[in-house]
Amino acid sequence: MPTKTPLIGIDWGTSNCRGYLLSATGNVLDHVSDPRGIATVENNQFQLVLEDICGDWLAAHPNSPLLLSGMIGSRQGWIEAPYCPCPCALESIHQHAVALPSDRLTGYVVPGLSAFGLSGAPDVIRGEETQIAGLAALQPGLTGTVCLPGSHSKWVSLRNNRIEGFSTFLxxxxxxxxxxxxxxxxxxxxxxxxxxxxxxxxxxxxxxxxxxxxxxxxxxxxxxxxxxxxxxxxxxxxxxxxxxxxxxxxxxxxxxxxxxxxxxxxxxxxxxxxxxxxxKVTLWPGQEVTAAGLWLLGRQLGLCDDCPNE
Amino acid sequence: MPTKTPLIGIDWGTSNCRGYLLSATGNVLDHVSDPRGIATVENNQFQLVLEDICGDWLAAHPNSPLLLSGMIGSRQGWIEAPYCPCPCALESIHQHAVALPSDRLTGYVVPGLSAFGLSGAPDVIRGEETQIAGLAALQPGLTGTVCLPGSHSKWVSLRNNRIEGFSTFLxxxxxxxxxxxxxxxxxxxxxxxxxxxxxxxxxxxxxxxxxxxxxxxxxxxxxxxxxxxxxxxxxxxxxxxxxxxxxxxxxxxxxxxxxxxxxxxxxxxxxxxxxxxxxKVTLWPGQEVTAAGLWLLGRQLGLCDDCPNE
The missing domain is CATH 3.30.420.310 (2-keto-3-deoxy-galactonokinase, C-terminal domain)
Structure with a gap:
């Protein structure tokens, strides 16, 4: 039975990198965690590090496209994917993805989002938008408040498939x-x-x-x-x-x-x-949500073999 | 004209040491600032460091008594002067002073104060009680809130010559x-x-x-x-x-x-x-207030030549 080309989804943050080999139906076929966050990458060698982290996958599936989320799309990352302002429909995020600046790899970088937080000051997220897309993939139509604990905790309002706004806490x-x-x-x-x-x-x-x-x-x-x-x-x-x-x-x-x-x-x-x-709290596993988000955005971008919009 | 023996007042904190040579009437005859806070003193050599910082004064006035306030009276200091609980009358602070553990130097260490802060948790000050005594020396009967900005800012309630309580902010x-x-x-x-x-x-x-x-x-x-x-x-x-x-x-x-x-x-x-x-704010110069407090407490302890209670 021929294997369809999988999608390589990468959540690349400041201090670590997590990769997911995703089937066309969104199953996680393999995953990797690597300490080489973007802050550790010198001389803009993001492509070499990425090819090292995903080497086995790229060898087995040389035509696999990649989708990268997180700080890799910041000014300090590989290529800047500018922030989309909120309110922002979940189905429009992928339209602002930026193509990888590579002649060997095919794929995109997911943009971050901007908003005005509770204090009225500008606020930004990068990476969390992909996790919220993942929530929508796991439970379509989901509404409510999303809390993403971390160094910079995020509280996000999600309603009618739109990210209405968010606030960051230090x-x-x-x-x-x-x-x-x-x-x-x-x-x-x-x-x-x-x-x-x-x-x-x-x-x-x-x-x-x-x-x-x-x-x-x-x-x-x-x-x-x-x-x-x-x-x-x-x-x-x-x-x-x-x-x-x-x-x-x-x-x-x-x-x-x-x-x-x-x-x-x-x-x-x-x-x-x-x-x-x-x-009232519902707990969602972080890596599962991230993988689901990368897969959903990958589908919307036409990176998956069975994408309905291809 | 014979000079009366002056008082050597020392405000010795964690990161620096300030000394005042004080006349019997509370005038600052000389002062010194030294970076050797108690955190820099090794092997409990407080007496040697103090004799070095005040060497000229001790040479000129070998019988001068000393009064030390601040973290020097903490568990990490020379000798622990236990906290007095609030409410605490200003005229009772000196009664809890602890004699210097020295056979060459005469004098005392001022105690800190304890209270329950706004949050209901235990709170402590050490050194600020001397500055508040100084306010009372500069303006007897003063009432109100005292604010002492710093690494650990203190807000103190002063009423009827009593420190009613206080709260620390980080x-x-x-x-x-x-x-x-x-x-x-x-x-x-x-x-x-x-x-x-x-x-x-x-x-x-x-x-x-x-x-x-x-x-x-x-x-x-x-x-x-x-x-x-x-x-x-x-x-x-x-x-x-x-x-x-x-x-x-x-x-x-x-x-x-x-x-x-x-x-x-x-x-x-x-x-x-x-x-x-x-x-409504009144600004008081910190070093003047400290010197006045050391002098007032020194008088109360009978360390000044013209002390009325000697």
Whole structure:
């Protein structure tokens, strides 16, 4: 039985690269994870690195097209795929894809999206638009709020197959900076996540005085022995994620079901925090959603053998 | 004319040491600033470092007593002077001073204070209690809110010669961590403070979405060219100080006059932020207040020649 040419989908971010070999019907035939994020690629050698990461697939399927999402389409990436402004229909994203600047490889880079966040300031996403397309592929017509935890957490409004807008929160990156580069972090020992300390942090995030005051309690509780060294990181995480959830709860982000994308520890902590404020949450596995999004956009771009629009 | 023995007052913090040679009537006869904060002192050699910093004064006035305030009285300092719980009468602080563990030097270490902050968590100050005693020395009977900007900014309620309580905010240290250790900081160039960008940050701190979302706008405005590299640090400072001021404004901290202690750039930024929310502010020079506090506590401890209680 002849094999149809698969699609190679690549989620290429700042600090890592994940590849998916996708059948014409969207099945993940193979996958790869590589630490060579775009920040590690020197002298614009993106094509060589990509051919190395996907070497086996390209050898077996030399005509396979590629579809790349994430920071690879930023100004620091291989080729810039400009941001599409929101509101943005999911079926129009692929129209703004940019062809790969290559004479050996065929394919496209997915654009990011721009919007004005809750604060009224400009906001951007790159990579998350593909995951949201994946949600729509897995459950057509899905509506609600999409939460994508990370260094820069994203909250996205999805309605009638359109991304209405989104807001970014610095939660994950700020957590790292606090643990690694402030006095708060000096008391931290490398113990596993403490669910109890995380809950205490969530509770602290609802106290008076605001985030900058609440954070200092990690130090004083640590000095007083009220929090052990193994508890402080979880406690800080609770304060930060709790603060983020409170901010979105004050807007209309939690009125619909929250579709929480992820499969790591952070997603579980967001799940707990969202449940603590009574939100209705559906958890989606991040890599599955990404692969589904790359496949859907690939179909729309005519990169899959059985694409209906070919 | 014989000279009375002066008092040597030392404000010894984590990252620097400031000394004052004080006459019996509280005049600053001489002063010194030294980068050897307690964090730089190895093997508990505090006495040797102190004798080096104050060598000229000790040679001229070998019988001068010393009074030390700040982190020198912490567990990481020379000798621990345990925290006094608030509410705490200003005239009782000196009763908790701890004698220097020295056979060559005479004097005391001032204790810190403890309280429960706005969030309900334990909170501590060390060094600021001496500055507040200094305010009371400069203007007896002074009442209101005292704001002490810094890495860990303090807001203190002072009433009827008592410190009623206080709250700490991580503002200064978080600013440093954001500028030096996050993606936000990568766009920053070393330009002087931009008052216009600071004002824009203050305004952003009142927008929807909370601090974690507001901070991300420093990145997006930077990428969009809406903020230049020289503006981003000032803008971030505005968001953080604005957030702190908003949090205290939601409590009763701004109902009285705010006595703002400092004389550096940070104090001027706090002044502007406080004026922007209509607070009544009095600015006090930090080193003058510290010297006055060391002198007042020294008098109360009987370390000054003309002390009335000797």
């Amino acid at each position: 939660t994950g990156e700020l957590f790292g900076a606090l643990c690694d580069h402030t006095l708060l972090g000096r008391l931290i020992t490398n113990d596993p996540c403490s669910p109890h300390a995380f809950s205490r942090g969530l509770e602290q995030s609802t106290a008076a005085g605001g985030l900058l005051h609440q954070l200092f309690s990690a130090r004083t509780r640590g000095l007083a022995g009220d929090l052990g060294g193994g508890d402080i990181a979880s406690y800080l995480s609770g304060i930060l994620i709790g603060s983020e959830i409170r901010a979105v709860a004050e807007q209309d982000y939690l009125e619909d079901t929250v579709h929480l994308i992820g499969g790591n520890d952070a997603a579980h902590r967001y799940h707990e925090a969202l449940q603590s404020v009574g939100a | 503002t200064g240290e978080l600013f440093g961590a954001l500028c030096d250790h996050t993606l936000l900081g990568r766009l920053i160039t070393n330009d002087p403070c931009s008052p216009h960008a600071f004002s824009r940050g203050l305004e952003q701190s009142t927008a929807a979405g909370g601090l974690l979302h507001q901070l991300f706008s420093a990145r997006t405005r930077g990428l969009a060219g809406d903020l230049g590299g020289g503006d981003i640090a000032s803008y971030l400072s505005g968001i953080l100080i604005g957030s702190e001021i908003r949090a205290v404004a939601e409590q009763d901290y701004l109902e009285d006059t705010v006595h703002l202690i400092g004389g550096n750039d940070a104090a001027h930024r706090y002044h502007e932020a406080l004026q922007s929310v209509g607070a």
